[in-house]
Amino acid sequence: MDTRQRDRFELISAYLDGEANPAERKQVQQWLDTDPECQRLYRRLLKLRNGIQSLPTPAPAQSAETVANQVIAKVRQRERHRAFVWGGSAIAALVVGAVSTLLPGEGAFAPRMAWNSLNYPGQSEELMIALNQPLVEIPVDSQALMIPLDRPLVELHKPTVASPSYPY
Numbered sequence: 001m002d003t004r005q006r007d008r009f010e011l012i013s014a015y016l017d018g019e020a021n022p023a024e025r026k027q028v029q030q031w032l033d034t035d036p037e038c039q040r041l042y043r044r045l046l047k048l049r050n051g052i053q054s055l056p057t058p059a060p061a062q063s064a065e066t067v068a069n070q071v072i073a074k075v076r077q078r079e080r081h082r083a084f085v086w087g088g089s090a091i092a093a094l095v096v097g098a099v100s101t102l103l104p105g106e107g108a109f110a111p112r113m114a115w116n117s118l119n120y121p122g123q124s125e126e127l128m129i130a131l132n133q134p135l136v137e138i139p140v141d142s143q144a145l146m147i148p149l150d151r152p153l154v155e156l157h158k159p160t161v162a163s164p165s166y167p168y
Contacts, residue, residue: 012042016049 014020015028031038147153
């Protein structure tokens with residue numbers, strides 16, 4: 001099929017479907033009056049169109065209302081399932097937290113708190129932390145801690161820079 005035949009086919013098809021503008025309708029009428037090939041094509045398309053329109057349409061298996069109700073029920077079922085999963089997870093976390101706080105001893109999940117021996121009589125006092133006096137004497141060099149104001153802390157060596165010689 002060349003482009004001329006394809007264009008005629010599309011224009012005649014548009015004419016049959018009522019999609020052609022007045023100029024195109026006039027052109028198709030002229031072809032149908034004068035060209036036997038266009039008349040055959042027109043009859044074939046008309047027969048095809050009538051055959052398609054006369055085909056029986058199958059009845060839907062379910063009504064649209066039934067399908068819509070099934071979709072809504074499925075969405076609600078998923079929402080309930082999601083709420084059940086999140087609620088179950090929250091309850092499981094609550095149970096784990098409650099059980100871990102009720103277990104005696106220093107479990108891996110139990111928080112560890114600082115304590116002193118005054119709160120728990122009978123405990124040994126092996127560990128002491130001195131906040132105001134050090135346990136071991138730290139030697140201090142008073143000269144090393146002083147910052148001189150009249151001289152630098154570190155001697156800086158100035159690099160010698162050769163002056164560039166430009167011929168003027």
